[in-house]
Amino acid sequence: DSGVTQTPxxxxxxxxxxxxxxxxxxxxxxxxxxxQQSLDQGLQFLIxxxxxxxxxxxxxxxxxxxQQFPDLxxxxxxxxxxxxxxxxYFCASSEKGRVGExxxxxxxxxTVL
Amino acid sequence: xxxxxxxxGPLSVxxxxxxSLNCTYSNxxxxxxxxxxxxSRKGPELLMYTYSSGNKEDGRFTAQVDKSSKYISLFIxxxxxSDSATYLCAxxxxxxxxxxxxxxxxxxxxxx
Numbered sequence: 001d002s003g004v005t006q007t008p009x010x011x012x013x014x015x016x017x018x019x020x021x022x023x024x025x026x027x028x029x030x031x032x033x034x035x036q037q038s039l040d041q042g043l044q045f046l047i048x049x050x051x052x053x054x055x056x057x058x059x060x061x062x063x064x065x066x067q068q069f070p071d072l073x074x075x076x077x078x079x080x081x082x083x084x085x086x087x088x089y090f091c092a093s094s095e096k097g098r099v100g101e102x103x104x105x106x107x108x109x110x111t112v113l
Numbered sequence: 114x115x116x117x118x119x120x121x122g123p124l125s126v127x128x129x130x131x132x133s134l135n136c137t138y139s140n141x142x143x144x145x146x147x148x149x150x151x152x153s154r155k156g157p158e159l160l161m162y163t164y165s166s167g168n169k170e171d172g173r174f175t176a177q178v179d180k181s182s183k184y185i186s187l188f189i190x191x192x193x194x195s196d197s198a199t200y201l202c203a204x205x206x207x208x209x210x211x212x213x214x215x216x217x218x219x220x221x222x223x224x225x
Contacts, residue, residue: 042218100213101147
């Protein structure tokens with residue numbers, strides 16, 4: 001158990017809809033990262049938050065947004081969903097200053113029909 | 114062409130075999146090199162971490178980085194059925210923190 005909690009584990013929705021994925025980082029970790037894992041693109045970095053502030057952005061679509069709340073949990077919002085958004089979405093957290101050591105949650109599997 | 118290439122496998126070996134997993138990359142600016150293991154329906158977990166070039170050993174696992182060839186390897190000695198998983202290499206630049214670039218993963222199956 002990595003200590004990172006993600007909900008929901010599975011989500012099935014229709015094209016055009018909006019969903020919210022939730023993540024609670026390990027106790028004490030201030031950084032939260034969102035990654036997307038798909039069969040064709042592999043595991044790709046989306047966005048990072050540190051103590052409530054956006055710190056870095058990767059290949060995140062404009063239809064997607066995230067935030068980190070004062071209690072450090074984070075939410076990833078996906079809107080105007082398309083079939084190609086079907087993927088595993090992972091949240092990870094890390095200790096301050098530790099490069100390379102990410103603790104991943106078990107992921108949220110999104111299926112868009 | 115992807116920045117980090119990895120043979121998807123599957124790689125099937127008998128129990129006790131030495132396993133060699135590899136990644137090649139195109140960007141010479143990568144400085145941090147990691148190997149993650151991902152079991153089915155689970156999140157990736159860090160196995161090995163190396164900064165810049167060289168070797169690192171941890172139990173049955175050895176990670177090697179050859180920056181001149183842009184090539185990294187993970188060796189698993191005395192492989193066990195419990196090592197059956199997908200192995201992902203990952204890399205990062207200086208000042209890029211944990212914005213990791215992952216390879217596509219190699220699926221390993223160790224047969225008893």
